[in-house]
Amino acid sequence: xxxxxxxxxxxxxxxxxxxxxxxxxxxxxxxxxxxxxxxxxxxxxxxxxxxxxxxxxxxxxxxxxxxxxxxxxxxxxxxxxxxxxxxxxxxxxxxxxxxxxxxxxxxxxxx
Amino acid sequence: xxxxxxxxxxxxxxxxxxxxxxxxxxxxxxxxxxxxxxxxxxxxxxxxxxxxxxxxxxxxxxxxxxxxxxxxxxxxxxxxxxxxxxxxxxxxxxxxxxxxxxxxxxxxxxxxxxx
Numbered sequence: 514x515x516x517x518x519x520x521x522x523x524x525x526x527x528x529x530x531x532x533x534x535x536x537x538x539x540x541x542x543x544x545x546x547x548x549x550x551x552x553x554x555x556x557x558x559x560x561x562x563x564x565x566x567x568x569x570x571x572x573x574x575x576x577x578x579x580x581x582x583x584x585x586x587x588x589x590x591x592x593x594x595x596x597x598x599x600x601x602x603x604x605x606x607x608x609x610x611x612x613x614x615x616x617x618x619x620x621x622x623x624x
Numbered sequence: 625x626x627x628x629x630x631x632x633x634x635x636x637x638x639x640x641x642x643x644x645x646x647x648x649x650x651x652x653x654x655x656x657x658x659x660x661x662x663x664x665x666x667x668x669x670x671x672x673x674x675x676x677x678x679x680x681x682x683x684x685x686x687x688x689x690x691x692x693x694x695x696x697x698x699x700x701x702x703x704x705x706x707x708x709x710x711x712x713x714x715x716x717x718x719x720x721x722x723x724x725x726x727x728x729x730x731x732x733x734x735x736x737x738x739x
Contacts, residue, residue, distance in 0.1 A: 517666075545725060556714055556730040557667070564725060601667070605726060611680060612657075612728055614667040 516540065517604050519615035526622055532589040534618050536602030539583065545605035546578055546585045551617065552598045561587060592622045626650055628731035630715050636737045639705060645734050647698040647715030656698040657728065658690060659714040667714070673698060705738045712736075 517538045526532045534548075545564055549557035563569045563576040563585065575588040585604075589596055599617040606613050628649045637643050649656060658670040672680035673692040687709075689701040698715055712735055716728040 547727065549730075556712075556733045559727055559729060562725070562727055611669060611672070613669075616666045 516606070516613045517602055517615040519600075519602050519618045521616055522619040523621050524618055526592050526620070528592060528594060528622055528624050530592050530622075532592045532596065532620055532622070534587040534589075534600050534602075534620065536585045536587075536615055537583055538585070538602075538604045538613075540604065540606045540613075541580075541583065543604045543606050546576070547603040547605075547612070548574075548576060548585075548587045549601040549603060549614075550598045551601055557601055589620075592620075594622050594624055596620060597622050628715060628717055628729055630713075630731035630734050632734060633732060634735045634737075636739065637702070637705065638739050639707070641705075642701070642703040644702065645700040645713055645715075645736075647700075647731055649696055649698075649715075649717035649729075649731075651717055651729065653717040653719055653729075654695050655718045655726075656692060656695070657716040657718075658698065658700050659716065659730075661712040661714060661733075663711075671700075702736075705736075707738050710736055710738045 519536050548561040550560050551557045561576040563578045569576045573590045577586045599619045601617045602615040603612045631646045655674045660668045669682050670684045671690045676692050687704050691699040712733045714733045715731040718726045718728040
């Protein structure tokens, strides 16, 4: 079983719609969860972090965490073509800050 | 310079060459990381340094040799690499181990091609 699982996509949404990206993880002891955005040929950029159950909003982004279900998601409201990228879910695991990444979901926002 | 910087940005080397990748962080962090990103594969953690001590070596072949002379600088020395080592090598830094809210910030990466 993969430690962090994401649907590889591509997830195609029209401009202005809500994009919903999902992630499940296997380590029940994990306490810290992150979403990174990676444009083609670039390095990952941290866009959201979440540590408690519930929702966390930052601008057009909302991260949702459900530790009981081992599930974390990212909602992007009013999607723009510039949001087209691969979104990486990452879970902090272990005592030495080991960040486990999912394979990423490719998002395509079309005009 | 701000954030995390890496040099060189691109590197082409033969299998018998020796080269080094350099990473520098300007964030005042205590932990630094090397990751490998190959096509179609998730990011793989290679090494973790916390306060200049190597605390994680993720079963990386000995042809990759890390060095952390201080908390701001990290090197990855490469020798006798294989073509399958061609990948994007990413450096990251964070506040340090033992912190729950330990956000990692990445440098721009070095695109390595082994011929």
